[in-house]
Amino acid sequence: MRLNRRGLLFGTAGAAAASLAACGKGEESKQLTGHTGIAMPTTVSDRWVIEGADLEKRLQDLGYKTILEYGEDDVPTQIQQIQSMIDAGVEFLIIGAIGNTSLGEVLSDAKNKGVTIISYDRLILETPDVDYYASFDNYQVGVLQAKHIISRLGLSQDSTETFNIELFSGSLDDNNSQYFFQGGMDTLEPFIYSGQIVIPSNETEQEPTSTQQWDPKLARERMARLLDDFYKDEPLHAVLSPYDGISRGIVEALVAADFEPGSDDFPVITGQDAEARSLKAIKEGTGQSETVFKDTRNLAEVAVNMVKAIVGGSTPEVNDNGTYDNGFKFIPSFLLEPVDVTAENYQEIVVDSGYITEEEIDNAPADEG
Numbered sequence: 523m524r525l526n527r528r529g530l531l532f533g534t535a536g537a538a539a540a541s542l543a544a545c546g547k548g549e550e551s552k553q554l555t556g557h558t559g560i561a562m563p564t565t566v567s568d569r570w571v572i573e574g575a576d577l578e579k580r581l582q583d584l585g586y587k588t589i590l591e592y593g594e595d596d597v598p599t600q601i602q603q604i605q606s607m608i609d610a611g612v613e614f615l616i617i618g619a620i621g622n623t624s625l626g627e628v629l630s631d632a633k634n635k636g637v638t639i640i641s642y643d644r645l646i647l648e649t650p651d652v653d654y655y656a657s658f659d660n661y662q663v664g665v666l667q668a669k670h671i672i673s674r675l676g677l678s679q680d681s682t683e684t685f686n687i688e689l690f691s692g693s694l695d696d697n698n699s700q701y702f703f704q705g706g707m708d709t710l711e712p713f714i715y716s717g718q719i720v721i722p723s724n725e726t727e728q729e730p731t732s733t734q735q736w737d738p739k740l741a742r743e744r745m746a747r748l749l750d751d752f753y754k755d756e757p758l759h760a761v762l763s764p765y766d767g768i769s770r771g772i773v774e775a776l777v778a779a780d781f782e783p784g785s786d787d788f789p790v791i792t793g794q795d796a797e798a799r800s801l802k803a804i805k806e807g808t809g810q811s812e813t814v815f816k817d818t819r820n821l822a823e824v825a826v827n828m829v830k831a832i833v834g835g836s837t838p839e840v841n842d843n844g845t846y847d848n849g850f851k852f853i854p855s856f857l858l859e860p861v862d863v864t865a866e867n868y869q870e871i872v873v874d875s876g877y878i879t880e881e882e883i884d885n886a887p888a889d890e891g
């Protein structure tokens with residue numbers, strides 16, 4: 523019988539299953555409202571703002587109740603927000619975590635109350651209570667960024683030129699950071715070993731290259747320091763940056779040090795998230811030359827489909843069961859494909875697909891504002 527099988531499969535008997543067990547079969551749809559708490563990490567980055575609203579709308583269109591909160595990069599705030607959602611009786615939690623190892627206790631309470639927990643884009647670690655993970659192929663994000671650098675610098679096995687590169691990585695408390703960095707480093711590695719890529723700072727590990735809370739200001743400060751220490755007389759050819767906000771911080775430091783965007787001396791800079799301000803720089807040639815687009819409309823749809831499936835009494839669709847180990851188990855995941863975006867294809871990928879308008883790109887403020 524469906525109920526028993528689900529209980530066995532997940533061992534956790536989510537709220538859906540709990541209320542199903544409490545009512546007769548015919549009453550299923552009346553009992554299962556899909557009441558969902560959406561805990562997002564920050565409003566500083568455009569993507570989470572767009573996604574919070576998108577998730578809410580999609581869930582409400584299905585007739586479900588929602589609570590949406592932003593933790594503003596503060597772990598205790600997010601824990602408290604999740605606790606209030608549990609107290610308000612949500613049956614599902616969709617969480618874009620701030621601290622990936624900080625949610626164990628509150629999620630244990632959620633699980634005791636039968637809540638189904640979906641880790642949204644960022645995997646929550648060190649808890650047995652995560653049910654599903656909706657994200658992208660995060661390793662591939664780093665691969666695309668590194669490939670952009672390789673192609674823009676014209677690197678190949680046979681090329682003889684040497685290039686100076688610096689590396690940036692994301693927040694250490696975000697599980698995605700290591701995947702982005704690893705994808706980038708594995709792709710650059712043959713050229714580092716061959717000596718075609720040199721990293722003058724010698725900061726090549728995740729920790730020294732990291733950017734706590736993905737903060738553009740910290741990236742700007744680190745880039746300014748690197749320029750001071752290593753690039754007084756040396757050219758800088760490229761910067762591996764994992765995220766648009768960090769990329770803009772890097773550009774600010776370069777501009778402050780008199781590098782001219784668009785000139786031959788300006789380094790190749792990567793990014794991620796297709797934020798309006800970064801797309802503007804890509805389009806106009808005034809900063810980073812690449813971003814990795816993760817179509818967050820599809821991610822929201824994946825997460826909502828997970829809720830919908832459970833409410834409807836079936837098992838959510840996943841396409842990966844063996845990549846994302848959260849320290850307790852491999853989390854059943856649905857992973858989407860990221861896409862490389864440059865001046866050449868931004869129109870097709872982000873404008874024609876309706877993600878953003880040309881006007882929004884043109885009107886985006888030039889700086890962090």
Ligand code: GAL
Pocket residue numbers: 567569643644696698736765794795816
């Ligand atoms: C990561 C996410 C990136 C970027 C970053 C900063 O977890 O995968 O796409 O949004 O956070 O917000």
